[in-house]
Amino acid sequence: MSEKTVAIKSRNSGMMRDALVRLLRNKAAILGLVIIIVLILSAIFADIVSPFSYDEQDLRQRFMAPSAEHYFGTDEYGRDIFSRIVYGSRTSLLVGAISVTISSGIGTILGAISGYYGNRVDNIIMRLIDVMLAIPNILLAISIAATLGPGIVNVMIAVGISSVPGYARLVRASVMSLRDQEFIEAARSIGANDARIILRHILPNCLAPIIVQATMSIAIAILSAAALSFLGLGVQPPMAEWGSMLSNGRAYIRDYWWVVTFPGVAIMSTVFAFNLFGDGLRDALDPRLKQ
Secondary structure (H helix, E strand, O other), X not given: OXXXXXXXXXXXXXXXXXXXXXXXXXXXXXXXXXXXXXXXXXXXXXXXXXXXXXXXXXXXXXXXXOOOOOOOOEOOOOOEHHHHHHHXXXXXXXXXXXXXXXXXXXXXXXXXXXXHHOHHHHHHHHHHHHHHHOOOHHHHXXXXXXXXXXXXXXXXXXXXXXXXXXXXXXXXXXXXXXXXXXXXXXXHHOOOOHHHHHHHHHHHHHHHHHHHHHHXXXXXXHHHHHHHHHOOOOOOOOOOOHHHHHHHHHHHOOOOOHXXXXXXXXXXXXXXXXXXXXXXXXXXXXXXXXX
């Protein structure tokens, strides 16, 4: 291994260590991370954490107020709301993760091709992105979900596609700032093809903004999925999902406040946590903030 390679790896390691230190100093980001970890653990161990199954009904216990037996009360079918919220975290986190994977994957590919080649290719791709940007994200997601039909897979596709433009423009800007750098010219001079240059030299230098965007987009994806479920276009009964729980409970909000309050708090807390962590991650990975 050459001295230059060792020096580059040492510098990268130092930058990551500095970023980690800055992240750990950000109390708001750590709070968000703690909430996210709790959500992930509760989703993984939902069978252990939940005192009841998410679809277990007991009509004799309809609309029971929060108590020692039912921490968050019961709904119109006598189902334990706490258990449904815990199981719902599986659905919401899964939808958020898969949706962001779809949007970041497609957006990164389109943005990298557009930024690297420019000219006509850039013009065609960016005009397509502009058309998508002309439609509000949630409206685009509703249109796609209505076309594909309700269901968790279609929700992931709808939310993922509606978020592609943000990644495409972000990656395009990063690639355009890198494509004429000296290390790219050096790669071309030794015969590296375009695919190798993009995958091995350009995209690794764009990872920081992509990671930050993905982290913050998970919150938006969870909120969008909840909105689709609220409208009846998302996850279908009896599967537990926070948005559908809100939709089902809105008819009883005047008499049984807990039916909609706790699912709403779950959505709010999750979105809040991902936004806090995303903001902290952005600050930590921004070299201009290095003290």
